[in-house]
Amino acid sequence: MDSWAHYLDQVLFAVLPYVAVFTLILVTIQRYRAQRFSYSSLSSQFLENRQHFWGLVPFHYGILTIIAGHVVAFLIPREILAWNSHPLRLYILELSALVFALMTLIGLLAGMVRRWTNPKIRIVTSASDWIIYLLLFVQIVSGIYVAVFYPWGSSWFSTSAAPYLWSLVKLNPDVSFVASMPHMVKLHIINAFLLIGFFPFTRLVHILVIPNPYLWRKPQVVRWYGKPKETAGGGA
């Protein structure tokens, strides 16, 4: 391997991840402190209600499942390998992952068409929206390409990607796991870190403020000046 490629691998797989993650952490915190108002999902359903359904719903169900899959494979690689030891189970896992990936892609494309063609939605589309759409598009397409042309990723993820990610977590990046991978896989990884780095500058921050307390709070909310803030109200 020539030294230039080696150097590039170091930058992309050992430096970029940390730059991206630190940007994410520092900027989200600073943005939350200084510009809390800007934390919003910036819903555009009010301006267009029909295409919205066909874009946003498949996209979110798809991407959340896919992300969950990546996280699981990262956390418990050995269990995944054990599951995959049976070919039928491997096929089921891979096929359902592919279905969700295609769902994500269709949703994303529907969302892009909506943002491009509807004049009202265009008014509320910013440059950062397009950046995020582009990055997501590259991410999903490269992911699907990898899934189709380098099959059984659910198995090799556990033996090469998961150890690489763990080496990042342990602050001792081991680039050798990824250096020999096909270009599409590399693109998928690099683009993921770009997404993470751009994350805090975009509407994606809505993921950080998902309203989980709703599930356990009382229906009514009452706030007082004097008494402790946000005592849940009597009655319902």
Add this chain to the structure above:
Amino acid sequence: MNVRSQIAMVFHLDKCIGCHTCSIACKNVWTDRKGTEYMWWNNVETKPGTGFPTQWENQDKYNGGWVTFQEKLELRSTSKTKTVFNIFHNPHQPSMDDYYEPWTYDYQHLFNAPEGNDQPTAIPLSLVTGKPMETIEAGPNWDDDLGGSPVYAANDPNLKNLPEDQRDQLFAIERLVYFYFPRICNHCLNPSCVAACPSGALYKRGEDGIVLVDQQRCRAWRACVAACPYKKVFYNWFTGKSEKCILCFPRLETGQAPACFHSCVGRIRYLGVLLYDAERIEEVAKRPDIELIDAHRAMILDPHDPEVIAAARTNGISDGVIESAQKSPVYQFVKVWKLALPPHIEYRTLPMLFYVPPLSPVMARRDGDTVDHVSDNLFHDIDESRVPMQFLANLFGAGHEGKVRYALAKQKAVRLYRRAVTVGDITMAMAERALREADCTVDEAEEIYRLTSLCTFDDRFVIPPAQREQAIEMMKDPHEHRQGAGFGFLTGPRRGL
């Protein structure tokens, strides 16, 4: 008993002249910003009519408010589980088409148009896209004064259970009748908007019951818009935050009436404190339709009752507020005289804005004469009125006529009594009989007459004193709010990236 205080309201519909001054006062103060152009925190509707947003009372379409299900109170639009699955796309969210696309006109063209044979015109420009609009299809009071009534008034959801002949009677030419229905947020006791918000951004202020959206915490999940059965939470499409009537709390805190109240030309609006028992909210909201009005009234407490006063003090309600509750015109209208009724209480949000149902369109006789007094049944014209009782009952009585008829009969008795006093073409004996039959006394009639007809500014608006120490608390660090857009903001309300 868990006593809380609430700034409550009464609108006297007989006095509303439909001038929309209130709406304009509100718009000029609060909703002339980008993204809020289409909002009318205060709007005035013609009834019968479809209102704003179109057909807002049709809950089969909008799914607002609460329903009782197996002894439990549930939101019609959402639940904890449904929120998880519907958060990406809310199936009950109204869109701009249900309101209208706001517009302005290209006035410059009137000045800059090149010379030609025709007068230049100012074409409408969308306030969303800035582009010319081909046709304007709707506006905030599109069916004002029964405009387009075959399309609008005829589709009023309150006409649903009226027999054919009564419907026809409403729209027969030369017998047409309508009244105005000004609306703001009801600052409900059991607000469905608050209960639906996944972020907990909406809240009720403990001290005065005003319902607000915390702009810093709203994340545009927009569940409140769908959940409010009165459609009084609006989504700001530009900032990505929901907004609603704030009852002009910065004015109230400095002892001024809200802008719409202050500017009301017909002087139809009253404002004052009610003390209520917060422990009973859920129990009352679960009652069957026919019991709702009585139960709602029963949870409003007598501010003169020593027990209530003691309990209020334990809860930290100041003497100033209790005193204000004792002078509240709202308490008189709602609890003592039983003239004012909540709108659509069957939505079970327990509204704190009450309406005195309109007598004039009821009394206007078919042949165009003025009131016919001479009859054995003094209240015959109420029963034969041109606005069918069932229609008013659908609006103000959860479908039941009793409470509405009571309020109308009492108003008529007061009119007869005052006519006996001032004009004299009715005998006092007859007037007293009318009062008796309407469950009213001469003293009460005098009081009603005074607060309805001779009321001054201070009679109509009894604003509780804002607590000085609380006011100071809000101002703790004045520098923090420099260059802000109001309290709680460090920066202007800029849209996120």
